[in-house]
Amino acid sequence: MGFVGPEVVLDEPAFIHETALMYGKVYVGPGVSIWPQVVIRCELNEVRIGARTNVQDFVMIHIGFDHPTLIGDDCSIAHHATLHGCTIGDRCLVGINATVMDGATIGSNSVVAGHSIVNEGATFPENSIIAGVPGKLIKTLDASEGNLANADFYYRNALNYARGVYRTAKSGS
Numbered sequence: 334m335g336f337v338g339p340e341v342v343l344d345e346p347a348f349i350h351e352t353a354l355m356y357g358k359v360y361v362g363p364g365v366s367i368w369p370q371v372v373i374r375c376e377l378n379e380v381r382i383g384a385r386t387n388v389q390d391f392v393m394i395h396i397g398f399d400h401p402t403l404i405g406d407d408c409s410i411a412h413h414a415t416l417h418g419c420t421i422g423d424r425c426l427v428g429i430n431a432t433v434m435d436g437a438t439i440g441s442n443s444v445v446a447g448h449s450i451v452n453e454g455a456t457f458p459e460n461s462i463i464a465g466v467p468g469k470l471i472k473t474l475d476a477s478e479g480n481l482a483n484a485d486f487y488y489r490n491a492l493n494y495a496r497g498v499y500r501t502a503k504s505g506s
Contacts, residue, residue: 348491362386366491383408383423387487397435405441407484422459424477439463442477
């Protein structure tokens with residue numbers, strides 16, 4: 334069974350899975366979905382998750398000693414990602430098993446590719462495609478449309494899960 338601590342603020346999220354664990358000063362914005370086995374821990378600073386962002390299965394969100402973790406609106410934080418004391422702009426996708434470390438900043442409309450590691454203090458502007466170990470800018474591209482579509486899919490899926498509907502029809506099928 335999950336845990337939502339007394340300092341956690343749930344501001345009308347779409348769906349919080351019963352196995353999620355949230356401790357400390359955490360703000361979960363409107364329409365947010367928190368999926369199975371997510372852990373959000375915040376002994377210092379704070380964690381803020383913007384509207385309609387989805388935090389997928391097995392994600393770990395923690396804070397740095399000197400840095401909060403701030404996630405913008407309409408983001409997708411994919412399975413097994415780790416966010417640690419970083420800032421993620423609006424309409425970003427952080428790929429499967431990616432890690433973003435203390436003091437790093439990812440500009441809006443960006444993608445952090447799966448399995449990438451963004452080092453401490455790294456800063457990437459809006460519209461960045463970031464990949465590798467360590468994460469490097471490999472392309473400049475406004476990924477907002479695709480990222481927003483992914484976040485919208487998760488938002489609609491979360492509303493279904495909240496109603497007990499666990500299957501979604503593909504478009505056109």
